[in-house]
Amino acid sequence: MSLEFSPSSNIALLRESATIAVSQRAKALKAEGRAIIDLGAGEPDFDTPAFIREAGKAAIDAGHSHYTATEGILPLRAAVAEMAREYGPITSSLVAQDVVISNGSKQSLFNACFCLFGPGDEVLIPTPAWTSYYEMVQLARATPVVVMGDPANELKVTPAMLEAAATPRTRGVMLNSPCNPTGAVYSADELGELLALCHARGWWVIADEIYRRISFEHETPSALQVAPALDNLVVVDGVAKAYAMTGWRVGWSIAPRALTKAMTAFQSHATFHTASVSQYAALAALTRRGEADAAIVEMVAQYRARRDAALRVFAGVPSLPLIRPAGAFYFYFDVSAAFPGHPEAGSAFAARLLEEEGVAIVPGAAFRTPDWVRVSYASPEHDVVEGVTRAVRLWSDLKR
Numbered sequence: 001m002s003l004e005f006s007p008s009s010n011i012a013l014l015r016e017s018a019t020i021a022v023s024q025r026a027k028a029l030k031a032e033g034r035a036i037i038d039l040g041a042g043e044p045d046f047d048t049p050a051f052i053r054e055a056g057k058a059a060i061d062a063g064h065s066h067y068t069a070t071e072g073i074l075p076l077r078a079a080v081a082e083m084a085r086e087y088g089p090i091t092s093s094l095v096a097q098d099v100v101i102s103n104g105s106k107q108s109l110f111n112a113c114f115c116l117f118g119p120g121d122e123v124l125i126p127t128p129a130w131t132s133y134y135e136m137v138q139l140a141r142a143t144p145v146v147v148m149g150d151p152a153n154e155l156k157v158t159p160a161m162l163e164a165a166a167t168p169r170t171r172g173v174m175l176n177s178p179c180n181p182t183g184a185v186y187s188a189d190e191l192g193e194l195l196a197l198c199h200a201r202g203w204w205v206i207a208d209e210i211y212r213r214i215s216f217e218h219e220t221p222s223a224l225q226v227a228p229a230l231d232n233l234v235v236v237d238g239v240a241k242a243y244a245m246t247g248w249r250v251g252w253s254i255a256p257r258a259l260t261k262a263m264t265a266f267q268s269h270a271t272f273h274t275a276s277v278s279q280y281a282a283l284a285a286l287t288r289r290g291e292a293d294a295a296i297v298e299m300v301a302q303y304r305a306r307r308d309a310a311l312r313v314f315a316g317v318p319s320l321p322l323i324r325p326a327g328a329f330y331f332y333f334d335v336s337a338a339f340p341g342h343p344e345a346g347s348a349f350a351a352r353l354l355e356e357e358g359v360a361i362v363p364g365a366a367f368r369t370p371d372w373v374r375v376s377y378a379s380p381e382h383d384v385v386e387g388v389t390r391a392v393r394l395w396s397d398l399k400r
């Protein structure tokens with residue numbers, strides 16, 4: 001008997017990751033011989049620093065090729081806890097037992113969403129936000145609630161905006177600073193106020209801090225520094241972005257002990273643990289701080305130079321609504337003037353830019369803001385400047 005696939009109700013609303021799809025489309029076009037400037041992927045173009053690569057090779061030679069604990073190797077969890085303790089005073093008691101190492105920060109976010117939220121729960125998502133937040137909340141069969149950020153304040157949200165979107169079913173909030181896709185950074189005061197509200201209301205906070213080390217103006221505050229308490233807080237981070245280690249797949253969560261146990265149990269059935277060799281490479285990244293910090297400073301300097309070079313191009317079109325990024329490596333801008341009345345101006349613009357100008361970017365619909373587009377500047381400066389020049393030219397031509 002032949003069987004036709006029909007999706008289970010688990011994935012009734014599931015959509016493929018647009019951020020991943022764009023970069024795969026760009027790669028496919030390149031393979032066909034087209035000259036494509038790929039500003040779609042949010043992936044550092046730098047190689048993983050040499051001392052980390054060496055640690056990975058040494059781990060292979062040392063025979064670290066067996067299963068590890070579900071929650072990751074103890075020294076790595078201890079290193080994460082040690083770094084977190086430096087944020088004190090409320091982090092001073094954090095230990096390895098509060099940490100779960102996962103298959104990239106994406107899995108930590110999924111672990112947290114799946115273990116915290118379920119049918120009937122609503123989760124507030126300051127929007128625009130990374131495409132996978134909405135999908136993860138839906139896969140947990142909870143409801144993502146879009147809380148639109150303020151265009152006059154870099155599309156960030158305030159406590160009043162969260163309050164206005166809340167209902168008795170609100171169970172959690174997803175925070176992300178620096179923000180993917182906008183590059184906006186919440187100040188310590190702004191973040192502290194959001195966290196105070198969430199704590200007072202008994203909402204869980206999942207704080208995604210994967211871009212925190214990529215900050216241009218001043219250090220981005222961690223939720224661990226400004227939260228009134230840790231009992232409703234899950235902080236997620238990883239090595240992918242700051243250490244240029246995307247493919248190694250190492251992320252982690254810091255969370256209250258009972259939740260940590262639940263996430264460990266969940267992960268033990270879903271993926272067990274991330275690659276043993278990757279964990280040892282990440283251990284070098286987190287414990288050889290002098291070398292790691294030097295590498296990060298060097299990469300951040302290059303992101304800043306690219307950002308500033310592209311900002312000089314954007315300066316030629318002051319009427320283009322653009323968020324000036326203070327962190328991460330994305331530009332976010334509103335292209336609706338190029339397609340007045342179009343329900344998905346960002347998608348129409350991105351399609352034209354790819355077909356006519358050979359530049360891959362991500363439509364804002366992926367981040368629930370369809371008038372906007374995201375440009376990644378985690379690419380060589382020449383490509384960034386050329387890609388942004390073409391995007392700005394297309395926008396100027398279309399809006400006439």
Ligand code: GLU
Nearest residue numbers: 017019020040041042180
């Ligand atoms: N987070 C990156 C991005 O937004 C990498 C791809 C992904 O997992 O979404 O492009």
